[in-house]
Amino acid sequence: MSVIGRRLTLPALVFLAGVSTCAAIERPVVVTVDFTAAETAGERLFDMWNVANRISPKNGANVRAGMKVNTVRMLGGIVHKDKNRKQSKRPNFKFDICTYDQRRQRYVYHFDRLVDRINRIGKGGTQIHQIVLDQPPWCFHRDYKFIPEGKRDGINFRENERVSHYGNSLPPSDKEAWADFIKALMRHLIEVYGKKTVQNWRFRVGSEIETPDHWFGTEKDFIEHFANTVTAIRSVMPDAIVGLHTRPPDFVYVKDKSGNYKGEQIKSFANGIIEYCHDNKIRYDFWGISDYPNIKIAEQRDPKTKYATLFEPLINHPKWLPGTVIDLEEFSVITSMDPLSSSDSVQADTFKVALTDHFYTHGVSQIFQWGNRTDSEPAWPTKVFQGMIGKTRFDAKIKGRKSSAAKHVGAIVAKGASNESIDALLYYYNPADLEANDFQEVNLTLTTEFPVGTRIAFRKVLITGEHHQFSSFMQHRSSSSWLKKGGSKYGNANDSLNDAGKAAWASYRSSSLPSWTKTKFIKTRPTADGRPGSVIVIDTQLPLFSFEKIEMMQLK
DSSP, X not given: OOSTTSOBOOOTTTOSSSOOXXXXXXXXXXXXXXXXXXXXXXXXXXXXXXXXXXXXXXXXXXXXXXXXXXXXXXXXXXXXXXXXXXXXXXXXXXXXXXXXXXXXXXEEEOHHHHHHHHHHHHHTTOEEEEXXXXXXXXXXXXXXXXXXXXXXXXXXXXXXXXXXXSSOOSOOSOHXXXXXXXXXXXXHHHHHHOHHHHHHSEEXXXXXXXXXXXXXXXXXXXXXXXXXXXXXXXHHOTTOEEEEEEXXXXXXXXXXXXXXXXXXXXXXXXXXXXXXXXXXXXXXSEEEEEEOOBTTXXXXXXXXGHHHHHTHHHHTSTTOOTTOEEEEEEEOOEEEETTEEEOOSHHHHHHHHHHHHHHHHHTXXXXXXXXXXXXXXXXXXXXXXXXXXXXXXXXXXXXXXXXXXXXXXEEEEEEOTTSSEEEEEEEEXXXXXXXXXXXXXXXXXXXXXXXXTOEEEEEEEEEOGGGXXXXXXTTSTTGGGGBOTTOOTTSOHHHHBOHHHHHHHHTBOOSOOOOOOOOEEEEOXXXXXXXXXXXXXXXXXXXXXXXXXXXXXXXX
């Protein structure tokens, strides 16, 4: 019987998060938190996944309620899109908020166009987190002379750099006119929205600035452009929040080794920017990096390496500006970069939970996301943090990490100010092998100030491969025949499946979606050393590539 056109379900025994039901269960990992010890209290948890990226929005941000938006390419310098919504090589002059009047020999500002775009975002109920000051409107490269593609004279840009994939990726040819434009823009925004509102917006200079299609200029060109832009902004609003967005510090462009228009190797600008800003007293308030980890590549899917590779080289630079906010301003777990294909898998979801834990520990502020449209539901890797935001995180000690499996168990435990509400988020993620089968028993022990015998209500929700739509779908015996050439079982339905696979997917519903358990009740136990207070003890079991949230409440 054909699977197409009928409902597909998978027996619960087929797999659990990709785990054989006969896999060996190791001795329990013990997660302990002592709420009575003041030194274990850390920072309050904040929503790290609260910003959505939008490119050149004209009719509102289309962002899910409660999220803020980062607007990219709002000033102009963009290209038209063809009938298939693909980028063309034709400049879209009507989108520009600045043009040049050739007859009168002057720049003309069209700030009403930007105000209309901002107002439409606000009308939809979305707050602006950040406005990216790229691309420069097309009038700012009017003085350039272009030489033939493939040529290089060290002075002029090439014909193929006139219009990039994204639009105008050239430094403004008239730096003074650009500064005047930015000053006028800031004055206009303050006039329309008020100083307090504009002070709360962040302004970013550049997008992945070492990427040629984002910036055909040199490192020196960008440093001068950044300094010029920051100086112009702060001449109007000294307290404006301004920063930038680069590739990782170890970035080297390998697609084309011929270099930029001056013949220089294209690589990270980070050291040059940090040193120039320090020496010239140019303040940057935040620094964003991009990361598109490929879930199929072991070294890219290890969350414990991310801070060290993405941010530590910046912060350890002797001229780094202390107090600078660090973000991931573009992020997606993928299976392929060209073409771009995101990973809709339980492995990717568990990676995100582990990454959040890692970034909380190391002071990363935000992870900007794509998607998250108004008709979408929050994904479980971010949904599990709902209810934890604003609570104080406490240090969790995890014993049993000597075993190869146990060291990959993590925990985020937080408590409300009233002491009544406690949340624990446990996860089990090992980047070594996506196909590994394993369970891990976990013992959660929380020392509280509650009297012995205090009644505690708790409930749990576990997310495993069995509960994940695409992961469970790809466990079907026919799944290998549903992948198109280059498609991945760790990818997503739109990009990975052939026609037969998409037909099967259209009728598929997992038989076991994530759901909260019924509320259970326990009583706190005496402390092991006889100290005042009592302990909450909950035992659970985590399959590899899974995460579980436990919500606890003291009953009066």
